Amino acid sequence: MYRIGIDLGGTEIKGGLLNEEGEILHKVSVTTPVTDGFEGVCKRIAELVDELIKMAGLQRESVKSVGVGIPGLCDERGFVYIAVNLYWENVPLGERLRQIMGLPVYIENDATVAAIAEATKGSMKEVINGVLITLGTGVGGGLILQGRAYSGNHGLGSELGHMIIGENDYNCNCGSNGCLETFASATALVKYTKSLLKEGNFNSKLRHQLKDNLEDLNAKMIFDLAKEGDEIATKAVNRFIKYLAIGIGNIINLLDPEIIALGGGVSKAGSFLIESIEAEVGKYVFFKKGKRHCKIRLAELENDAGIIGAAMMGIKRED
Ligand SMILES: [Zn+2]
Numbered sequence: 001m002y003r004i005g006i007d008l009g010g011t012e013i014k015g016g017l018l019n020e021e022g023e024i025l026h027k028v029s030v031t032t033p034v035t036d037g038f039e040g041v042c043k044r045i046a047e048l049v050d051e052l053i054k055m056a057g058l059q060r061e062s063v064k065s066v067g068v069g070i071p072g073l074c075d076e077r078g079f080v081y082i083a084v085n086l087y088w089e090n091v092p093l094g095e096r097l098r099q100i101m102g103l104p105v106y107i108e109n110d111a112t113v114a115a116i117a118e119a120t121k122g123s124m125k126e127v128i129n130g131v132l133i134t135l136g137t138g139v140g141g142g143l144i145l146q147g148r149a150y151s152g153n154h155g156l157g158s159e160l161g162h163m164i165i166g167e168n169d170y171n172c173n174c175g176s177n178g179c180l181e182t183f184a185s186a187t188a189l190v191k192y193t194k195s196l197l198k199e200g201n202f203n204s205k206l207r208h209q210l211k212d213n214l215e216d217l218n219a220k221m222i223f224d225l226a227k228e229g230d231e232i233a234t235k236a237v238n239r240f241i242k243y244l245a246i247g248i249g250n251i252i253n254l255l256d257p258e259i260i261a262l263g264g265g266v267s268k269a270g271s272f273l274i275e276s277i278e279a280e281v282g283k284y285v286f287f288k289k290g291k292r293h294c295k296i297r298l299a300e301l302e303n304d305a306g307i308i309g310a311a312m313m314g315i316k317r318e319d
Contacts, residue, residue, distance in 0.1 A: 004063055015049065060103070108310075118309075121300075123261040132299060133251075133261070164180075183243035193217060206221065259297060
């Protein structure tokens with residue numbers, strides 16, 4: 001039997017046909033027809049599924065399920081409350097796709113899907129309780145609890161990026177103040193570093209690299225210079241690490257997971273990121289005396305995590 005995974009994004013729809021072991025056999029991607037609205041996007045997903053079945057030379061009956069990871073919030077049946085990038089609000093995605101395709105369809109938030117992928121083939125393989133934190137433009141989260149993906153009673157949980165961990169000098173996109181995302185995303189790191197550069201009291205190679213064009217600043221540059229001990233970069237990264245460690249400490253105190261995996265663009269800072277977090281997180285963990293059981297490591301799957309996790313969702317829901 002085979003499974004299809006769809007990674008639905010605001011700019012691109014990526015799809016893959018996988019065997020039961022989670023290996024991708026065929027892959028396709030198309031531009032998301034956002035301006036064609038909900039119906040247009042549903043049709044495009046169905047066409048992509050047909051194309052994958054045709055590429056593999058399979059009968060439709062050989063496909064056991066289609067999973068879709070979405071950039072938004074939905075319930076267990078695949079009713080989407082909101083997907084900002086797609087301009088969707090309250091649309092019955094699961095129901096509509098089941099109608100058009102005549103196959104079992106499972107839908108989940110993309111961060112949860114990425115956690116399922118890590119739990120199937122990546123950093124959280126065979127882990128019973130694990131948490132994936134994605135550090136990118138924003139901060140996302142996916143929970144695997146007792147071996148299953150968990151996003152709460154109404155599909156509104158595991159929003160780790162919106163844990164309130166302090167007071168910040170600007171509000172989060174969600175309207176709250178002090179969300180983890182406003183301290184520990186690439187966006188937050190760049191924003192804070194810019195404010196330090198504007199203060200002007202520090203020595204930094206960043207000034208030479210940017211030649212006064214602050215718009216070119218990115219998280220990679222900041223982490224790379226922090227590794228070399230640059231003054232501004234170090235100050236900015238230290239603040240980033242402090243708040244991420246508070247967030248991780250909260251997660252450990254709440255869930256006591258076996259593994260917390262860090263993914264997303266910022267995780268490319270690699271062992272430097274892990275070692276910095278390890279050095280800081282102990283301050284925020286309730287049980288300080290014994291050895292810390294929860295391991296913090298890098299996520300392993302990159303671009304294909306969305307496809308793999310979406311396809312494997314079927315297995316997680318059926319067993
Ligand atoms: Zn928020």
